[in-house]
Each structure stands twice: as C-alpha cells, then as structure tokens.
Amino acid sequence: MLGAVGIVFGDIGTSPLYAFRETFDGHHKLALDPLHIMGVISLMFWSMMIVVTLKYVSIIMRADNKGEGGSLALLALVSGRTQGKRWTSGIVLLGVFATALFYGDSMITPAVSVLSAVEGVAIAAPAFGGLVLPIAVLILVGLFSIQRGGTSRVGAFFGPIMLCYFTVIAALGVVSIVQTPTILHAFLPTYAISFFVHDPLAAFLALGSVVLAVTGAEALYADMGHFGRKPIAFSWLWVVLPALMANYMGQGALLMREGAAALESPFYMLAPEGFQLPMVFLATAAAIIASQAVISGAFSVTQQAIQLGFIPRLRIDHTSAATAGQIYIPLINWALMVMVILLVLTFRTSSNLTAAYGIAVTGAMLIDTCLLAVLLFALWRWPVYYALPLLAVFFLVDGAYFAANLTKVPDGGWFPLMIGIIVFVLLTTWAKGRKLMIERLREAAMPIKVFIQSAANSASRVPGTAVFMTSTPDGVPHALLHNLKHNKVLHERVVLLTVKITDEPFVAEENRVKADDLGQGFHRLILRYGFMQDADVPAALRQVKVAGGDFRMMETSFFLARQTLLPSSRPGMMIWREKLFxxxxxxxxxxxxFFRLPTNRVVELGSQVEI
Structure with a gap:
C-alpha cells in the first residue's frame, strides 16, 4: 500500500497544485461566488467517484491480463478473445490510439507538475520569482539524467514522501474547512446540477479544467501489475481520495473567505506564511515523484508495444537485478526530456500548460470506456439491463470531458493531439509494414520438407550447431538459403528458431519451448514469451534438452537475415508509409x-524485399 501511494498516485496527487485554480483563473474564467465555487467542488468530487472509484477501481481493474493492466494489456485481453469478429480491427486501432495519446500525456505531466510546484517560489519568496523557469528546467534535466542508474533506490523514499505530502495537504485543507464549514455541503450532487442549470455554458467549459482533478486515474490501472488491485483500491479509498477532497474543499473555503486575493495560488495560500517555502519543497518532491511515475510508465508501455509488434526493437537496459519491471530505454528517455523542456520554455507557466493538458487524458479515458463496453458484453457477458445504464453514465461523463477539452485545442490542446497522431502513424505503419514484410517473405519461402530432401544429402555437413532466426514458423529462412548458396555447407545440427510474443504478459518456463524434429539433423524450435518478458535466447537455449541435445554456445552459430526494403507500387501501403517503414x-x-545473442557467434546475411 505504501508503495502504491508513492508510485501510482503521484500524478493525481499533484493535481491540487493547479486544478482548482485553473477552473477559476484559466482560459474560461468563473465568477468567485458560492454558486460556482460549490458547483466546481461538487463536480470534482462526483468526477472522482464516477471516473476513478466506480469506473477504474471498481470495474476496469478487475480486467487484468494475468495481473497486468493498462491500455495495451486491456487491448491484448479484448482482441485476443474477439479475434475473427468484424469490429476487432477497429478495437485494435482504438487501443493503439490510446497508447499514442499516452506519449503526449507523458510529455505534459512532468512539465506541468514540476512547473506548478516550482511556481510556489514566487508566492513564498517573490524576489526569486524570476528563477522559476531555470529551476524547473534544472530539476527536469536532473530527473531525466538519473534514469540510466535506475530508480529502485529512490523509489524506496517515494511512499513515505507522498504519504507525508497527502497528510500535510489534508491537514491544511481541514484547517480551512473548519473556518468555513458550509463548504461541506458541496458533497451533495445538487450543487453540480445547480451549476449546470443556472450557468450551462460556463459549467460545460469548466469541465475542461475540472478534469485536471482526475488526471492520473488511468495510472491506477496501468500500475496494477506492480502492486495488485487491492493495495491500490485501499490506498485510493482511505488515503488519497480523503486527502484530495479535504484539500480541494479547503481551497474552496479559502476562496469563499478571501475571494480574488487568494486566486494566485490557493494551494500555497492555504499554508501559513512561514510554512509556504517548506510546502514548495514538499510539493516539488511530489511533482518529481509524479513525473518519475509517468517516465517509468513510458518505458513500460514502450516495452509492451515492442513485444506486441507496434514499435521497432529498441535498446532496453535493465536497472535492477531483482525487479524485472525496472527498465531504461535511452531513446525514449532523451526524446521525452527534449520535448518536456521545449514545452516548459514555450508555454512558460503552468496555467498556459494546463490548456494543453487534458485532451490526451480524456481521449484515453473515452477509449478505455469503449474497450470496457466490449469487455462487459463480449467477455464477461453482463446482462444488458446492468451494463447499458453503467456504460451510458461512463460515456456521458467521459464524452462531456473530452468535448469540453476540445475547446482547448487553439490554446495548446493541439500539442498532445499532434503527438498522438504522429505516434499513431508510426505505430500503425510499423505493425502494417511488418505484417506485409512477413507475408512477402512467406510467399518466396520454400517448403522445409522439400529443402531438406534436396539439400541434406547434396551439401557438405560441418561440425557444430547453426541456429537460423526466422520470424515465421514455416518455410525455409532466407538466411539458410543464402548460407547454403554462398558457403555451400550445412552444420550437423540445424535449428530453425522462432521467438513468439504472446498476448499474455508472462509465459511460464514449462511452456517456453516447443520443439519439432524435422529429420536429417534439422529441428524446428519455437520460444514463447509474454509481452512483459525479455526474449533472452541464449538463456532459454541453455535450458533446452530437446532438438538434438544441449546447446554449447562456443559451438553454436546464430544466422540472421537483414532485410533491405524496396518500396514498390504493389498494393499494401502508400509509398510514403513504405519509406517510413x-x-x-x-x-x-x-x-x-535484442535477443541477447553472443556478438562473436553471429553471422548476418542480407536480402532485399519488396513491399
């Protein structure tokens, strides 16, 4: 539970820094009167109850894929059970787009969290207000620089720091509530309804800022594999939700008492003057933790996408011998750092950044509801009279939030949409191109039985084992044909090895290997891995006792085919996408x-493929 408080709730936990302020002082300003203050707090509370508590904690988190959560795990679960249906491809595209939107969110979250925390310096020590941007950039550079060393040691401090943070913001909120107890009436949904009845346009536009209070809700589901459903649910209901609502109500009570004087930063002004600077340090620590969680999430999502065939193979470093999920992907890390710093320097204030924040989150939430609809009807077989009313509420809430956030597009909302579309094009281009390439290779492949009969007796056999890596578990690999053509020899033992990534997060060791003896010293070997596992081929081969006996690495050569693509006018993809692929x-x-092959035992043979 302490670990969950530290990692999972960093994003949603730092929302009080800016969410309530932006609702009144953002791009669609609201009057500081009881109707609007009570209405906004009521909307925030019921949004947390419907979106976070009911939708994610109570329902979606039950949809685990062997313990793992997140949009890609949910997509693998849904598409794996609904293959062959007409709408399966549409569901897959929706899930991929949700993943693409996540990358936009993972750029904005560190920028807005750190910047909004550091802006407290201008409140606590106005003379240093001009240092806000440099300090924020330095913190972000430092944060991304430490990723290569791993975060397991730093992570040990995350739980206690976040628990301290939630305790402090709850206490400050309670002190303010005691002074204006009428704010507690905002728990009633009637205030949210009254807000829409008396000022419908303002209430609709306010949803674009109110949703900032639930950003990070999807992290509960994505991080389920690390902590389990029960610790996350317990932490949310008994620690995080009460602390957040106490603070939001405290900020509302402060605005009821002091009006516009407290609007510059109601979060920091809840604290006594002498306590504001320590609050800046505490909030900055919480913002760094929130950013760390999103960065780690970007690494995990990228690893899943690579294994599921949506992203090309990238270098993945493991930073912990004890925890498999502790990984570092240099390309993703430095690309994120550049984009986050550009965002900070371009938008300059957290208020400007919140205009860009929300679209990616609400888009992903809406897609999660679409996947949930498939889950309820196609997999769980819920009765229509249960599922339909529930889905109607979720679609209404998520649709309203997404529509309200679309009004932010001219003010910065275009950024996460642009990132999402670019990433979506890259993901789908790679998946489609890879499928086409495998089809073209399969078309030209010779049946393995024909090859063995013609080549086994005519070619010279040399001692040792040759492992030919092939993406398709049928036909003769191009590398084998080229090797025979140029070197005119075959090894005594020839293994045709295919690594298959399943739509399950983990594959047990006893189900790892499937072997088939093809005769004449030829063997077909299939290694199966889950999409959360690393494909360490030498380690797996050391455990293999079939396919001709033990594998000795010093007597084994690995042959790889390196394809050079030739874009063509054949039907498949547009030329520009073929060139991109x-x-x-x-x-x-x-x-x-990628497969951890010993560098001194690998031979690469090139071939050309038209797609």
Missing part, C-alpha cells in the same frame, strides 16, 4: 542485441 527498420536495434 523502411527508415524505421534501418534504425531498429539489431536482433543480435
């Missing part, structure tokens, strides 16, 4: 590094 293929990490 070819560029991605050239820049992908080699199979040698």
């Amino acid at each position: 070819a560029w991605m293929l050239r820049n992908a990490e080699s199979a040698m590094e």
Whole structure:
C-alpha cells in the first residue's frame, strides 16, 4: 500500500497544485461566488467517484491480463478473445490510439507538475520569482539524467514522501474547512446540477479544467501489475481520495473567505506564511515523484508495444537485478526530456500548460470506456439491463470531458493531439509494414520438407550447431538459403528458431519451448514469451534438452537475415508509409542485441524485399 501511494498516485496527487485554480483563473474564467465555487467542488468530487472509484477501481481493474493492466494489456485481453469478429480491427486501432495519446500525456505531466510546484517560489519568496523557469528546467534535466542508474533506490523514499505530502495537504485543507464549514455541503450532487442549470455554458467549459482533478486515474490501472488491485483500491479509498477532497474543499473555503486575493495560488495560500517555502519543497518532491511515475510508465508501455509488434526493437537496459519491471530505454528517455523542456520554455507557466493538458487524458479515458463496453458484453457477458445504464453514465461523463477539452485545442490542446497522431502513424505503419514484410517473405519461402530432401544429402555437413532466426514458423529462412548458396555447407545440427510474443504478459518456463524434429539433423524450435518478458535466447537455449541435445554456445552459430526494403507500387501501403517503414527498420536495434545473442557467434546475411 505504501508503495502504491508513492508510485501510482503521484500524478493525481499533484493535481491540487493547479486544478482548482485553473477552473477559476484559466482560459474560461468563473465568477468567485458560492454558486460556482460549490458547483466546481461538487463536480470534482462526483468526477472522482464516477471516473476513478466506480469506473477504474471498481470495474476496469478487475480486467487484468494475468495481473497486468493498462491500455495495451486491456487491448491484448479484448482482441485476443474477439479475434475473427468484424469490429476487432477497429478495437485494435482504438487501443493503439490510446497508447499514442499516452506519449503526449507523458510529455505534459512532468512539465506541468514540476512547473506548478516550482511556481510556489514566487508566492513564498517573490524576489526569486524570476528563477522559476531555470529551476524547473534544472530539476527536469536532473530527473531525466538519473534514469540510466535506475530508480529502485529512490523509489524506496517515494511512499513515505507522498504519504507525508497527502497528510500535510489534508491537514491544511481541514484547517480551512473548519473556518468555513458550509463548504461541506458541496458533497451533495445538487450543487453540480445547480451549476449546470443556472450557468450551462460556463459549467460545460469548466469541465475542461475540472478534469485536471482526475488526471492520473488511468495510472491506477496501468500500475496494477506492480502492486495488485487491492493495495491500490485501499490506498485510493482511505488515503488519497480523503486527502484530495479535504484539500480541494479547503481551497474552496479559502476562496469563499478571501475571494480574488487568494486566486494566485490557493494551494500555497492555504499554508501559513512561514510554512509556504517548506510546502514548495514538499510539493516539488511530489511533482518529481509524479513525473518519475509517468517516465517509468513510458518505458513500460514502450516495452509492451515492442513485444506486441507496434514499435521497432529498441535498446532496453535493465536497472535492477531483482525487479524485472525496472527498465531504461535511452531513446525514449532523451526524446521525452527534449520535448518536456521545449514545452516548459514555450508555454512558460503552468496555467498556459494546463490548456494543453487534458485532451490526451480524456481521449484515453473515452477509449478505455469503449474497450470496457466490449469487455462487459463480449467477455464477461453482463446482462444488458446492468451494463447499458453503467456504460451510458461512463460515456456521458467521459464524452462531456473530452468535448469540453476540445475547446482547448487553439490554446495548446493541439500539442498532445499532434503527438498522438504522429505516434499513431508510426505505430500503425510499423505493425502494417511488418505484417506485409512477413507475408512477402512467406510467399518466396520454400517448403522445409522439400529443402531438406534436396539439400541434406547434396551439401557438405560441418561440425557444430547453426541456429537460423526466422520470424515465421514455416518455410525455409532466407538466411539458410543464402548460407547454403554462398558457403555451400550445412552444420550437423540445424535449428530453425522462432521467438513468439504472446498476448499474455508472462509465459511460464514449462511452456517456453516447443520443439519439432524435422529429420536429417534439422529441428524446428519455437520460444514463447509474454509481452512483459525479455526474449533472452541464449538463456532459454541453455535450458533446452530437446532438438538434438544441449546447446554449447562456443559451438553454436546464430544466422540472421537483414532485410533491405524496396518500396514498390504493389498494393499494401502508400509509398510514403513504405519509406517510413523502411527508415524505421534501418534504425531498429539489431536482433543480435535484442535477443541477447553472443556478438562473436553471429553471422548476418542480407536480402532485399519488396513491399
């Protein structure tokens, strides 16, 4: 539970820094009167209850894929059970787009969290207000720089720091509530309804800022594999939700008493003057933790996308021998850092950044509801009279939030949408191009039985084992044909090895290997891995006792085919996408590094493929 408080709730936990202020002082300003203050707090409370408590904690978190959560895990679960249906491809595209939107969110979250925390310096020590941007940039550079060393040690402090943070913001909120206890009436939904009845346009536009109070809700589901459903649910209901609502109500009570004087930063002004600077340090620590959680999430999502075939192979470093999920992907890390710093320097204030914040989150939430609809009807077989009313509420709430956030597009909301569309094009281009390439290779492949009969007796056999890596578990690999053509020899033992990534997060060791003896010293070997596991081929082969006996690495050679793509006018993809796929293929990490093959035992043979 302490770990969950530290990692999972960093994003939603730092929302009080800016969410309530932006609702009144953002791009769609509201009057500081009881109707609007009580209405906004009521909307925030019921949004947390419907979106976070009911939708994510109570329902979606039950949809775990062997313990793992997140949009890609949910997509793998849903698409794996609904294959062959007409709408399966549409569901897959929706899930991929949700993943693409996550990358936009992972750029904005560190920028807005750190910047809004550091802006407290201008409140606590106005003379240093001009240092806000440099301090924020330095913190972000430092944060991304430490990623290569791993976060397991730092993570040990996350739980206690966040628990301290939630305790402090709750206490400050309670002190303010005691002074204006009428704010507690905002728990009633009648105030949210009254807000819409008396000022419908303002209430609709306010949803674009109110949703900032639930950003990070999807992290509860995404991080379920690390902590389990029960600790996350317990932490939310008994620690995080009460602390957040106490603070939001405290900010509302402060505005009821002091009006516009407290609007510059109601979060920091809840604290006594002498306590504001320590609050800046505490809030900055919480913002760093929130950013760390999103960065780690970007690494995990990228690893899942690579394994599921949506992203080219990238270099993945493991930073912990004890925890498999502790990974570091250099390309993602430095690309995120550049984009986050550009965001901070371009938008300059957290208020400007919140205009860009929300679209990616609400888009992903709406897609999660679509996937949930498939889950309830196709997998769980819920009765219509239960499922329909529930889904109607979720679609109404998520649709309203997404529509309200679309009004932010001219003020910065275009950024996460642009990132989402670019990433979506990259993901779908790689998946489609890879499928086409495998089809073209399969078309030209010779049946393995024909090859063995013609080549086994005519070619010279040399001692040792040759492992030919192939993406398709049928036909003769191109590398084997090229090797025979140029070297005119075959090894005594020839293994045709295919690594298959399943739509399950983990594959047990006893189900890892499938072997087939093809005769004449030829063997077909299939290694199965889950999409959360690393494909360490030498480690797996050391455990293999079939396919001709033990594998000795010093007597084993690995043969890889490196394809050069030739864009053509054949039906498949548009020329520009074929060229994009070819560029991605050239820049992908080699199979040698990805599958952990010993560098001095690898032979690469080139071939050309038209797609």
